[in-house]
Amino acid sequence: MKLLTGNDLATGDVIWWTGSGWSRHVAEAADVGEGGEAILQAEEGARRVNVPYLLDAVPTPEGPRPAHIKDRIRAAGPTVRADLTLTPADPQAGSWVI
Amino acid sequence: MYRYDEYDQAIVDARVDEFRDQVTRRLSGAMTEDQFKPLRLMNGLYLQLHAYMLRIAVPYGTLDSRQMRLLAHIARKYDRGYGHFTTRQNIQFNWIRLSDAPDILAELATAQMHAIQTSGNCIRNISSDQFAGAAADEVADPRPVAELIRQWSTFHPEFSYLPRKFKIAVIAADEDRAAMRLHDIGLKLVRRPNEQGGDLGAEVYVGGGMGRTPMIAPLIKDFVPLGELMGYLEAALRVYNRYGRRDNIYKARIKILLHEIGADAYREQVEAEWVAVRDQGIDPPAAELERIAAMFAGPAFDPAAPDAVDRSDPDFAVWLDQNVRAHKAPGHAIVTISLKPVGGIPGDATADQIDLMADLAQAHSFDELRVTHAQNIVLPHVRKDALYGVWQALRDAGLAEPNLDLIGDIIACPGLDYCSLANARSIPLAQKISRRFAGRERELGELKLKISGCINACGHHHAGHIGILGVDRKGTENYQLLLGGSGAEDVSLGKITGPGFDEDGVVDAIARVTDRYLAERTSGERFLDTYRRLGMAPFKEAIYG
Amino acid sequence: MADPDGNGADAPTLLRFRDDDAHDEPAVTLDAFAAQPDATAVRLEAGDDARALLPALARLQLVEVSFPSFRDGRGYSAAAVLREAGYRGELRAAGDVLVDQLPLMRRVGFDSFAPEAPLDAEAARRALDRYDHRYQPAADAAVPVWRRRHG
Numbered sequence: 001m002k003l004l005t006g007n008d009l010a011t012g013d014v015i016w017w018t019g020s021g022w023s024r025h026v027a028e029a030a031d032v033g034e035g036g037e038a039i040l041q042a043e044e045g046a047r048r049v050n051v052p053y054l055l056d057a058v059p060t061p062e063g064p065r066p067a068h069i070k071d072r073i074r075a076a077g078p079t080v081r082a083d084l085t086l087t088p089a090d091p092q093a094g095s096w097v098i
Numbered sequence: 099m100y101r102y103d104e105y106d107q108a109i110v111d112a113r114v115d116e117f118r119d120q121v122t123r124r125l126s127g128a129m130t131e132d133q134f135k136p137l138r139l140m141n142g143l144y145l146q147l148h149a150y151m152l153r154i155a156v157p158y159g160t161l162d163s164r165q166m167r168l169l170a171h172i173a174r175k176y177d178r179g180y181g182h183f184t185t186r187q188n189i190q191f192n193w194i195r196l197s198d199a200p201d202i203l204a205e206l207a208t209a210q211m212h213a214i215q216t217s218g219n220c221i222r223n224i225s226s227d228q229f230a231g232a233a234a235d236e237v238a239d240p241r242p243v244a245e246l247i248r249q250w251s252t253f254h255p256e257f258s259y260l261p262r263k264f265k266i267a268v269i270a271a272d273e274d275r276a277a278m279r280l281h282d283i284g285l286k287l288v289r290r291p292n293e294q295g296g297d298l299g300a301e302v303y304v305g306g307g308m309g310r311t312p313m314i315a316p317l318i319k320d321f322v323p324l325g326e327l328m329g330y331l332e333a334a335l336r337v338y339n340r341y342g343r344r345d346n347i348y349k350a351r352i353k354i355l356l357h358e359i360g361a362d363a364y365r366e367q368v369e370a371e372w373v374a375v376r377d378q379g380i381d382p383p384a385a386e387l388e389r390i391a392a393m394f395a396g397p398a399f400d401p402a403a404p405d406a407v408d409r410s411d412p413d414f415a416v417w418l419d420q421n422v423r424a425h426k427a428p429g430h431a432i433v434t435i436s437l438k439p440v441g442g443i444p445g446d447a448t449a450d451q452i453d454l455m456a457d458l459a460q461a462h463s464f465d466e467l468r469v470t471h472a473q474n475i476v477l478p479h480v481r482k483d484a485l486y487g488v489w490q491a492l493r494d495a496g497l498a499e500p501n502l503d504l505i506g507d508i509i510a511c512p513g514l515d516y517c518s519l520a521n522a523r524s525i526p527l528a529q530k531i532s533r534r535f536a537g538r539e540r541e542l543g544e545l546k547l548k549i550s551g552c553i554n555a556c557g558h559h560h561a562g563h564i565g566i567l568g569v570d571r572k573g574t575e576n577y578q579l580l581l582g583g584s585g586a587e588d589v590s591l592g593k594i595t596g597p598g599f600d601e602d603g604v605v606d607a608i609a610r611v612t613d614r615y616l617a618e619r620t621s622g623e624r625f626l627d628t629y630r631r632l633g634m635a636p637f638k639e640a641i642y643g
Numbered sequence: 644m645a646d647p648d649g650n651g652a653d654a655p656t657l658l659r660f661r662d663d664d665a666h667d668e669p670a671v672t673l674d675a676f677a678a679q680p681d682a683t684a685v686r687l688e689a690g691d692d693a694r695a696l697l698p699a700l701a702r703l704q705l706v707e708v709s710f711p712s713f714r715d716g717r718g719y720s721a722a723a724v725l726r727e728a729g730y731r732g733e734l735r736a737a738g739d740v741l742v743d744q745l746p747l748m749r750r751v752g753f754d755s756f757a758p759e760a761p762l763d764a765e766a767a768r769r770a771l772d773r774y775d776h777r778y779q780p781a782a783d784a785a786v787p788v789w790r791r792r793h794g
Contacts, residue, residue, distance in 0.1 A: 009125065009196065011195045011197065012145060012148075012149035012193075012195055012196060013149065047127050068573060069514070069574070069575065070147070073147060078525075080523075080525045080529070081443075103792070105792070108775055109774070109777075112773050112775070112776075115773060116774075119766070119769060119770075120743060123763075123766065128766070133713070133743075136714060219714070219716075249778040249789075253778065254778075255719065256781070257716070257719075258716065259715065259719065336723070339716055339720045344715060374724070374727060375727065380779065382787075382789040382793075383789070386789040386792065
């Protein structure tokens with residue numbers, strides 16, 4: 001599957017295209033299939049996302065899992081500071097990334 | 099240390115206003131990201147893996163308690179309660195919002211701080227010796243010269259759009275504590291008689307650096323009197339700005355230019371350019387350097403400060419022997435605060451720890467601190483009779499690891515946990531190494547281990563006695579091991595041992611390397627010395643069989 | 644932005660800081676300039692050597708320096724070199740010239756600008772008026788801070 005991601009311009013938050021808007025949670029990311037580039041251009045042009053790009057992911061029961069570890073770290077937060085991740089209380093978060 | 103006058107303050111205030119204007123135009127869409135990026139980089143603002151990261155300048159690594167407390171305040175108010183001290187003596191905050199950045203810069207300006215030119219293709223923070231003004235071996239404090247260069251290079255109109263970043267270091271002793279030879283320009287202050295009567299000048303080294311093609315800077319100019327140094331630097335930079343490569347970011351540093359045209363050709367071009375700029379009045383008068391130098395005259399050390407230290411507490415004695423160095427003034431000492439607790443994140447400090455270090459500096463170090471390029475903090479001027487109390491306070495705050503220059507004193511870039519340029523994580527590896535060798539640091543002796551998460555080499559892995567480079571091997575993290583590098587005056591570049599390893603594999607490989615060292619070393623030999631004596635072969639054999 | 648020189652709707656917008664009239668001769672390439680002893684206007688590409696113009700400084704009235712990308716800083720050195728050599732004619736930055744580079748370009752001696760995209764006049768004015776003090780001397784009239792300190 002293909003995901004569309006980028007950063008919120010003002011806050012710098014990592015955001016994921018959900019199909020209808022932008023979420024900070026990769027679990028809500030939509031498969032943009034072949035139409036990702038068009039969405040990317042439109043959203044960037046409207047300034048709803050900064051430095052967007054498309055990436056590969058695999059679907060899992062917990063939601064999309066980005067194919068590359070860099071994108072998984074972007075999605076979850078630094079592996080060395082569980083308290084700074086999006087899910088600080090989740091003991092499984094680290095294994096999802098690595 | 100340097101104190102702003104009305105002009106310095108006006109410049110920094112105008113810069114805040116300028117950046118606020120630029121951010122407003124970015125947020126409104128009047129500027130594209132492409133147009134904005136170099137501008138925000140020149141204000142130290144990166145877009146990193148999780149958020150914007152702000153790199154605040156600590157000029158030549160020197161700051162006072164008020165500035166330290168402001169950094170703690172920024173960590174709490176605008177970030178997540180901690181900061182990261184870098185290999186260029188700066189500090190980074192990882193969770194900054196663009197919308198807050200102008201306010202942060204405005205707050206910094208109230209304490210004579212800024213984030214000017216800490217990134218971008220311009221002249222960066224001028225780094226220097228963390229023991230400046232305290233060590234007995236310097237010919238003069240290098241920092242006034244660093245300050246002169248800082249002012250000359252700030253918003254330099256000709257050199258703000260260089261082919262690539264430009265890093266300058268200034269030292270003033272034979273012992274190189276700032277990795278001077280691995281900078282784009284390295285300056286070593288020396289004394290020599292000359293026609294002007296005064297005798298302080300600089301040896302000029304150009305074309306050092308790490309990254310994809312590490313190089314040691316050759317000597318380009320044997321002696322430039324201080325009164326002519328800015329003009330010479332102007333010429334040196336102009337040749338680079340005109341002829342440095344702009345077609346390939348991996349070949350854009352000045353070291354590549356020197357490599358391609360040769361040091362002699364570069365030297366000649368600089369001499370020719372120097373003739374051209376000589377009449378332009380670039381060099382400030384001697385009175386300006388004197389004005390700056392007066393601010394670095396140093397505190398009045400108590401000549402009656404006792405020299406004896408009570409070593410009866412064994413833990414204190416270990417720390418004393420490892421982290422405390424001799425001061426030029428009797429009865430005083432130079433303290434290095436380790437930001438490398440066992441299993442910790444190298445170079446990170448919480449807001450509370452930063453406040454504590456500020457308090458200790460104010461009470462016990464004439465209100466001065468230094469950031470070292472090894473990501474530690476120095477209290478440069480501590481009375482020996484205050485050392486025990488300082489150690490106790492540090493110990494209670496987790497800042498008293500007695501590991502200066504030992505295997506646990508790891509230099510590590512933030513790596514893939516934070517950095518969008520990285521190929522691999524560096525911090526978990528540092529933590530594993532730190533834990534693996536906990537308790538054996540003193541047995542192994544001086545062993546400078548440096549980890550970079552990618553070829554940009556922000557962890558200075560080429561200059562590590564043991565260096566590690568993170569790479570991306572078919573989508574997974576992999577690590578190359580290097581041996582034999584040094585960033586000191588015995589400068590050398592590390593050599594790759596052979597095929598890479600996964601994270602646990604490289605830790606095991608290091609254990610085999612250190613075991614071999616212990617088996618082979620003769621009395622007094624550091625790991626680096628044994629390696630230089632024996633070469634790579636026995637270590638390669640120990641690692642790979 | 645407004646078209647202060649009345650060059651017409653199709654002409655590139657020009658921002659100019661000189662009292663004299665705009666030079667009307669088109670700028671030729673460096674090679675062509677060398678071959679034409681009566682040419683008075685030349686265009687330097689980013690990689691051209693500005694010093695090639697030094698023998699002809701007396702007849703030069705317009706030097707246009709190309710900025711193919713605002714990140715390519717070679718044009719700043721070209722300007723500095725020409726002003727240091729005593730060139731007093733029009734020195735124009737052309738191409739990817741944006742508001743935020745105007746202050747530095749003015750400092751190295753550019754006195755006219757031909758940006759390929761229109762500039763926000765208000766933002767440009769703010770940018771140019773913002774700094775009262777400069778650390779280092781350059782081709783402009785700004786007094787470096789160290790001279791204010793010591794006279």
